[in-house]
Amino acid sequence: MVEIDSRIRDRIDTGPRFTTADAHRLNNLFRGATTQEMLTTVLTERMLGDVAIVSSFGAESAVLLHLVASVDASVPVLFLETGKHFPETLAYRDLLVDRLGLTDFRNLEPDPERLAAKDSTGLRWSYDPDGCCDIRKVEPLARAMTGFDASFTGRKAFQSATRTALPRFELDLSDAAGRLKVNPLITWTPADVDAYFAEHDLPRHPLVEQGFPSIGCAPCTNRVKPGEDPRSGRWAGWEKVECGIHVPLGDGDPNLPSF
Template identity: 65%
Template sequence: MNKPQAPFTTEEARERAVDRLDVSPRFTEHEALRLNNMFRGSSTHEMLKAVFEGSLAGDVATVSSFGAESVVLLHLLAEVNPDVPVLFLDTGKHFAETIAYRDEVVERLGLTNLQILNPDEAEVIAKDESGLRWSYDPDGCCEIRKVKPLEEALDRFDASFTGRKAFQSSTRANLPRFEIDTSDAAGRLKINPLIDWSAEDIAAYMEEHDLPRHPLVARGFPSIGCEPCTHKVAPGEDPRSGRWKGWDKTECGIHKPGEEPFL
């Protein structure tokens, strides 16, 4: 496996963002709509193959939490392009099982470009020296440990893949395959290859390809994030109801629940 690449520094990311203010957006909503129409009725594999072979999305990476179902998208991508950059946010709060599972999946699938993203050490010391910010300000904790490091890393790319699926929660029910990342002023494309997959589709694909399971799933964790903010889910509950239990929070900030997709 290749050595994980370091992301740009905060200053380098800031300079690149400023430089882009005077250029046209990478993608527009019209172009995202065109891509949705182009691949309407196409299989996920066909779509992914065309995106890479036709360079339809420019420089593209995938963001993976190596959670409960992450291996499905990673397997699909590995079959098409095992060199795709795989961005993993090491928040310092993951379950030990997630880190071990990450390494197992990367080796098993032959992924060659794992990039581990870390929060800015100085900012963590300044804003979360105790490491307990998750307990009283989960949004602030996610901002430091997830949102900012990912924004800086994604500045290098024109598009990113996500593993979001419509069945996971009501906030994801109507998302399209291709959308504009509203957090990026330069019009980065966000691609959701599995958005129309059902839980049964995911399970069948994992069974067909004998893919390794995250060990916490069997212990009642159908959606897995940082250890302090992830709880078990009772049968029949929303799979993501165990995330930030007791808080009015459904996303870490990387994806905005209020985003209105264009169809």
């Protein structure tokens, strides 16, 4: 714990912040700890350096935002304002920022010149969703993350087959700077999420009751039938399963636990 903390303070900016060994060590350190215990420790002891929450303000986002805000409401919250969200999501975002007292909320917008050059019609999602996500999500987040060492995500194992093997702490392999991704809710079940919403009287995203268990940009989000993979309504008809800010783990990925 101390070793990781001192390395963050003393690091040279160009060096990797964390390694896969650090991620494994953190996973071992917090094995058996509750989500609240883990969050309280890493935030109060600054074990992750400068950390932000990346939130979609989607169906279950209120849980992670409330958990982190309960420890420190000043943790920066990054929202990818793609320009393609449902109006309900933007209203829900504003409601949660106010209700949870999030004091460092940040909208991340695409670079206007890149947008004009690569998606002047605003229809790139319809023929090249990967390219659209790059311009509207991946690039703005990469720019914002230069100021951070780690990020919290709201990913959960039950959401899709590509998320079942995710550990709590993982090295972001798409990022040469060695940033960590932390998945505090990875072991949570739908029942855990529902119970947390009820216990803390958190407002629901208005589209959940209309059949959207996973909510992203409006053109790329469909309703899901009961019993289907909650994320099956995202990019329906395409091979795409993640927007590019999360890369699915593959065989041999060093983030996978080695038993």
